[in-house]
Amino acid sequence: MSHDTNQSAATGHPRRPRRGRPGGTLAAVAAKVGVSRTTVSNAYNRPDQLSKDLRERIMGAAAELGYAGPDPVARSLRTRQADAVGLLFGERLGYAFRDPGTVEFMHGLGEACTERGRSLLLVPSPPGSASEGLVHRASVDGFVISSAAVDDPNVRAVLSRPQPAVIVDSPLGVAGVDFVGIEDRAGFAQVARHVLGLGHRRIGVLSIRRGEDVDAETSPRLLVERIEVGRAQHPVRQQRLLGLLDAAAELGIPSERFLVSERPYNSREEGVEGARELLAADSELTAIMSITDVMAIGVLDELSHRGVAVPAGLTVTGFDDVPAAQSFGLTTVRQPLEEKGRIAIETLLDDRPRTRAKRVLLPTELIVRASSAPPRS
Structure with missing residues (x-):
């Protein structure tokens, strides 16, 4: 046979x-x-x-x-092109597939890479890591740097390579490097004006501290004190907190009653813990503003568990407008997450002369839904 x-x-x-x-x-x-x-x-x-x-x-x-x-290796040596783009991602690799905002961003990256015949290589760079070897060994035609800390050694490793790079969101102000992002400060000021305009004056804020700070003290502190902590290292979160101060200053509202709880991770569970922490610190809060939708949904979970009606008992807002925000009726700020990924690839792979850095700022939009209303009387 x-x-x-x-x-x-x-x-x-x-x-x-x-x-x-x-x-x-x-x-x-x-x-x-x-x-x-x-x-x-x-x-x-x-x-x-x-x-x-x-x-x-x-x-x-x-x-x-x-x-x-x-042989792909021989072809790469011959053409001096890898037909691949590297993504230096400022978190653990699993976060890229779990966080809904990051998933939207990754979708935009992936679609743009597919359209241009490129593959995508993920290089994780969680806080405290030192994986410069992965960066130096990566066979790619350029790097997208996403949400990395200012002092990340992997960022320095990427910028030491001869290939082009594009920074998405952070770090800010890196001379000579293309940037794609949003005006985080102005974006958060949009939702802050909405909440303050409704009459809220006792406000709790949920923020994130990066993984290297997981053992740091977490009890709520005044907003102005929190902003001073790690201002240079974590510009996105600090810019959003500054947006609340901007809105308060415009209306002549003192910020002494604004409390900030910083949680170690951007997760629904941390939103629950943050809500408990803020309400324990000030039972008279009338609003909780989160710098992400994911944690804001965790706040809604905790309030539902306590039998607190939203927005009659407490106003809750987020930021990003991830897909779940609409189903939860969450007032938030929409940023074009998928478009951000697409434009990052287009900026990285365009054939313009690299004589000056390109800066692309995408628009944000306040989305008012059912989770916000004037404070209870």
Whole structure:
């Protein structure tokens, strides 16, 4: 009984082609099919340029001869292009697939990479990590740096490479490097004006502190004190808190009663803990403003558990407008998360002369929903 030469006699599973087997070369495949070597190469690298029938004939001949396709390392050395983009991500890798705002951003990155024929290499850079080796070894045509700390050694490693880089959100003010983001301070001022305009004066704020601060003291402190903590290292959170102070100053409202609770992670569970902490510190709060939707939804969970009606008993707001915000009726600030990822790739891969850094600021929009109302009498 004969066996298919491409099947394992023991398992029936397809054999993995063995590179370097006699006859297993691009030239041999071209000769067998009767086409040029360029046509064989296109079957792997530009399949849209061949008919379906021709590509199937080429791939069938390659499998028969044991040819596994062009060597990507050799191609990269020859063309000096990796056809890949690196993403230096300022959190643990799992966070990229769990946080809804990051998922939206990643979707925009992925779609733009696909349209431009690039793959995406994720390089995690959680707080306190020192993985510069991953950056230096990464075979990519450029890097997107997302939400990294100012003193992150991996950022320095990326910027030491000759390939272009684009910073998304933070760090701020890096000379000579393209930037894509939003006006975080102005964006948070939008929702702060809304809450203050409704008449709220006793306000709690939920913020995030980065992972290296997880053992830091967490009890609520006055807003002005919190802003001074780590201002340079964590510009996004500090800019959003400053937006509340801006709105209060515009209305002549003193900020002495604004309390801030900083939680170690951006999660729904931390929103629950933050709400408990703020309400224990000031039972007369009439509003809780979160710098993210995810933690704001955690606040809604805790208030529901306590039987506190929203917004009659307490106003709750967020920031980002992640997909779940609408279903929870959350008043928030919308930022174009998916578009931010797409524009980051477009900025990184455009062929303009790199004589000056490009700065792209995307718009934000206040979205008023059912979670905000004037304070209880």
